[in-house]
Amino acid sequence: MFRQGWLQDLMMKRPAVSRFAVPDLGIGVGYRVPHYRQVVEEQPEMDWFEVLSENFMVDGGSPRHWLRELAKRYPLVLHGVATSLGGEGDPGHLRRLAALVAEVRPPWVSDHLCFTGSHTANAHDLLPLPYTPEVRDHVIGRIREVSEAVGTLYAVENVSSYLSWKASEVPEWEFLTQVVEGADCGILLDVNNVFVSSVNHGFDPMEYINNIPLDRVVQIHLAGHSIKDGYRLDTHDGPVCDEVWELYAAVIQRMGSVSTLIEWDGDVPEFSRLQQEANQARTIRDAALLALV
Amino acid sequence: MLSPTDQIGVYAEQYRLRLPEAVIYELRGLEALLGDALPPLVAQYLQHYPSQTWTLDRVADQFEEFLASIHAPVEQTDMARLDIAVSHAFTAPDARTFDASTLQAETQLVLQPPVVLLELSTSVFRTRSAALSGLDLPEMEFADFRVVLFRPERKIRHLVLADAAYKLLNAFKTPTSLADGLQTLSQDAFTANALAANLGDWMRTFAKSRILGPPA
Structure with missing residues (x-):
């Protein structure tokens, strides 16, 4: 199922764009409940899948069945939402994540650069961090702890945010850079999140892209978002917008081809619609690469 | 640019949307009952x-406790207990199986991980099954019901049990030999008689349905 076009073959002969020895899996989509049976039984064309770690961090039953069946058919990567790298961490969560990674053996594992709540209440949301040296050092320690537990390459994703802290001392891209270099980990670059946050906080998205270590990017996320009254909301419930496609092309031109994932979590459409979106990403990626050749 | 209050408001609104949805997702029977x-x-x-x-x-695990604290009607607390039991059974470790024809007195058996024993005062299990099948809800019956939830493979099922069969299963909450399990029930004459008459059928059902099985 691993799709390799002529252009990608050509790119594979170039020096690795990432400092980490990770494969370029191509263009993938998220593995979501409405598509489990279809994906397993019909094996539709798709380069790879990303699965939400927490959905499968259970002891048995249907979720584990559909994960085992997917792993037999496609490359897959684990992506979490509840590690809370800015928080205290939950030993039970980490133990289950490590067990899942040992079973699935993905090329990398990721979660978000955020916190999800306190010890008295979990918001089940990706809450932005204050960009301070104290928080940076805490997050670096947490990433090292999680990386060691899972025993594979770890990557952190930039979140969409709607709130900024007065305490922050550096811009988000500088904080991200300090964290990934301090923890020596990868980046899951969510291009849609860069764009959404750039609108919400009034910065230039290219300044963000130009000031992070792109050789640490192991994966890209693309998604749709919603335009609200006075801000953009990362809703993952529609197609990728033109501005985000343009930003994606700019990223590819700066760093070459990298595993790319379309996220579509709300109002999940037919799988064929996801394939269309993945093909759009492939077309834009290939055009960006052609400009390099 | 949003004001600080509005910035926090975005997260508050997302919380108000996301968390109730997650709770209700775990309470599908109660949703059918209460609308x-x-x-x-x-x-x-x-x-x-x-x-x-x-x-x-x-996220909904304490909903029965909450309903009890506000003195909700018994069919609501029963349904919440059933919904949460289903949620636990859904992701419990897979059940192991055994061959009932090879049973010996010393065979160690235990309730399998997805199994939940429920003592209910209402027929909420019928209501839930009908609702999830898209059928009209049957009239609620108020009586004592002994119900076992189990998951032979991936789908969750239930059986309504006779008292003696329910007591028999209770004897296997921890790994117990068949002989010891039966011994605990033999002091009750009614139960002993029911066991004598039905034990073979019950054990075949418990084996086939992966309700009882060998310890992990």
């Missing part, structure tokens, strides 16, 4: 029982 009356209860529940765990699967 539009459920969301206000869920909002009240989240005020008193904010999620303290990383998994949304467990």
Whole structure:
């Protein structure tokens, strides 16, 4: 199922764009409940899948069945939402994540650069961090702890945010850079999140892209978002917008081809619609690469 | 640019949308029973029982306790207990199987991980099954029901048990030999008679349905 076009073959002969020895899996989509049976039984064309770690961090039953069946058919990567790298961490969560990674053996594992709540209440949301040296050092320690537990390459994703802290001392891209270099980990670059946050906080998205270590990017996320009254909301419930496609092309031109994932979590459409979106990403990626050749 | 209050408001609004939805997802029987009356209860529940765990699967676990605290009708507390039991059974470790024809007195057996034994005062299991099958809800029956939930493969099923069969299963909450399990029930003449008459059929059902099985 691993799709390799002529252009990608050509790119594979170039020096690795990432400092980490990770494969370029191509263009993938998220593995979501409405598509489990279809994906397993019909094996539709798709380069790879990303699965939400927490959905499968259970002891048995249907979720584990559909994960085992997917792993037999496609490359897959684990992506979490509840590690809370800015928080205290939950030993039970980490133990289950490590067990899942040992079973699935993905090329990398990721979660978000955020916190999800306190010890008295979990918001089940990706809450932005204050960009301070104290928080940076805490997050670096947490990433090292999680990386060691899972025993594979770890990557952190930039979140969409709607709130900024007065305490922050550096811009988000500088904080991200300090964290990934301090923890020596990868980046899951969510291009849609860069764009959404750039609108919400009034910065230039290219300044963000130009000031992070792109050789640490192991994966890209693309998604749709919603335009609200006075801000953009990362809703993952529609197609990728033109501005985000343009930003994606700019990223590819700066760093070459990298595993790319379309996220579509709300109002999940037919799988064929996801394939269309993945093909759009492939077309834009290939055009960006052609400009390099 | 949003004001600081509005910035926090975005997250507050997302919380108000996301968490009730996650709770209601775990309470599908109660949703069928209560309809539009459920969301206000869920909002009240989240005020008193904010999620303290990383998994949304467990976000409704204290709903029965909450309903009891507000003196909700028994069919509501029963349904909440059933919904949460189903949620636990859904992701429990897979059940192991055994061959009932090879049973010996010393064979060690235990309730399999997805199995939940429920003592209910209402026929909420019928209501839930009908609702999830898209059928009209049957009239609620108020009586004592002994129900076992089990998951032979991936789908959750239930059986309504005779008292003696329910007592028999209770004897296997921890790994117990068949002989010891039966011994605990033999002092009750009624139970002993029921066991003598039905034990073979029950054990075949418990084996086939993966309700009882060997310890892990």
